Amino acid sequence: MDTQQISAPSRAPSPVRGDATPSSGVVHINSRHTSHFTVVGNHLAQHRELSLLAIGLATHIQSLPAGTKVGIKPLTERFPDSEARIAAALRELEAHGYLKRTRERLPDGRVITRTCSYNQPGSTNTRPVPAPKRRPKPAHPAPAPGPQPAEPPCIPTPTAPKPPPPPLPQPRNPLPQHQHAALTLLTDLHHHTPQLTLTESDVHHLAPAVATWFERGATPTTLRHALTTNLPHPLKCPAKLLRHRLTHLLPPPRVPVHQPTPLQNCDRCDRAFRSPAPGNCRDCGEAGGPPLME
Template sequence: MDTQQNTALTRALAEIPGPLPASGVIHIVIPHTDRFTVVGNHLAQHPDLSCTAIGIAVRIQSLPQGVEVSIKALAAHCREGEKRIAAALRELEALGYLQRLRDRLPSGRVITRTVFCNQPTALLRPRRQAAAPPHAQAPAQAQAPTQAPDPAPAPAARPEQPRPPAQPEPPAPETLAAPPAPPPPPSFVTPTAPPPLFVPLVPPPTAPKPPPRPLPRPSEPTPELDRAATAFLSDLHRHAPQFTLSEDDVRRLVPGVAAWLERAARPEAMRHALTDDPPHPLKHPAKLLKYRLTELLPPPPPGIHDLAALARPRITVTPFQTCDDCDRAFRSPTPGRCRDCREHRTHQAHRTEEVRTAA
């Protein structure tokens, strides 16, 4: 009996844009609307934490404020035993994610508080100094205005004449308070980012992607290469029906196929390299062919000088020589006497020397 296919999963895979990878994990991302927790990649991909420690950290981070996270409380809700949970908590404590602080209550009782930080590296960054209020930096003379001198007494009015209402005199220029000086700009300390705990192997989704590599082109384009590349692409659907290309796709991919043909690639080998193991479903065959033409480009064939260097070195043959004494042939790079004649002459020289010594 065949394995039952999950139609919902198949439909979700069909809705993923772009070609699916031939190997590795495939993500189906469905946005959360409730009951979710944001976990940083620095924790989920930490190279120094075990999977148990990462799972315990995610569980603690998902719990609400005030829930007990002791070893026994976690063991009551997890399949891991108390020893593994204790070891995981020690790992988190060593890297700063978890801290256990002792605090004394007003009643005198000492308790242990468990503090979990979802991003411990942010605690190492220096904070900016708070700017002083403007009124605290004003000069002292601006805070206490100068008192105006008492005005001169008005002359006594006659009893029979009513006293006119006193008109307010404008203040003297010297009695005006000096405007407060503008506060100096606050001095900020430039924070220095601490070194990261680890370098992520996978870049974040918001990281800028490098530009795609251009399609390869032949070094010396010729009409013969263009005709052969066009025929290859037009005939590709007979061997792989899912690679049915339009006229514009063929025109765009001709330079890449011509570069392969220029490098002595055989059509059958090119067909297998470009069409084997395609993703399912294949939505954009032209994009897949462009990617494979660029990434799987074979190296250029070696030249005549490169092949000469790989050739086996010649064996040096020693020529024949004729002995000057016995006319016998022997191999030697230079003419002279053979080995027997040289030994005979050496023996005769020794005997002559012995006779002279005896006489």
């Protein structure tokens, strides 16, 4: 008599509806996620109007923790796609409600871009996901019973106020030609360096400092070189940078050169003597000639 194989099933299991292997197309081999996963709706994964890059980018953004930078440059550094393609994909997501970018001004004056990612556009039950909280520090051991010394009050350390910027240089002897040359140089500066585009108010505010440079012997070429070389990138405030350079790179004033009194020939004796104007020498003047101008 044959030996019974008890490991073999007595009969084939009944097929479960929906679990049958399809004859063609994709076959899903799924494993249950217990951590590090993101829920993405089919309205995004199977969107008929979004490009594959936009769908993938939206999925990536939804998987990031709150507070992560999702600008064009960070995304370009993360993925091999170009800035133009990523920018176009972000515009797609904005057009279909999966992304919203707004410009906000912070209390300190800086302007930032606030990006909101929507996992289900059009839903009325939306709220921002808070940033993950840091783990609290371990509690200190309970103090021993009995009176405890009082802790000293926490007094903030005073900070010295920021000193005001030095005043702009002013010419000692304002000349119309220096003022005109200063206005021309500042107005024309953006033709040489596009980053240094100034407003009309900036030009008139900085013109006296430029005229001071001209008063001290600087040429337009020298001054333009001092203002346009080694610019920071990106340049946020051209007028502030020019104010700093015009003040801190100002050349010293010209040292007056002593000019000796010119020589003159005496009108009476033809002897040479020093005088600012022609006339007679001292001896001839004392002899009855016209007074000398020495």
